Amino acid sequence: MPALVRRRMEAELARILAEPEVRARVEAQGMDVLATPGDGFAGFLEAEIERWGRVVRENGIRLEG
Numbered sequence: 001m002p003a004l005v006r007r008r009m010e011a012e013l014a015r016i017l018a019e020p021e022v023r024a025r026v027e028a029q030g031m032d033v034l035a036t037p038g039d040g041f042a043g044f045l046e047a048e049i050e051r052w053g054r055v056v057r058e059n060g061i062r063l064e065g
Contacts, residue, residue: 010037 016022023033036044055061 006038 017026017033026033034044
């Protein structure tokens with residue numbers, strides 16, 4: 001994705017998530033509101049994959065179906 005497009009999307013998402021009504025609706029669904037720029041999000045995503053991967057491995061969780 002072109003950097004200009006990505007920056008614009010990040011800015012708009014941050015603006016929208018800063019609106020109290022939107023933030024409240026997101027939080028009411030049990031989610032945390034994080035408007036992290038793409039570079040910061042990549043690190044967050046890696047950490048979450050490692051975190052939940054460890055939970056799956058340690059608990060022997062398997063996909064059924």
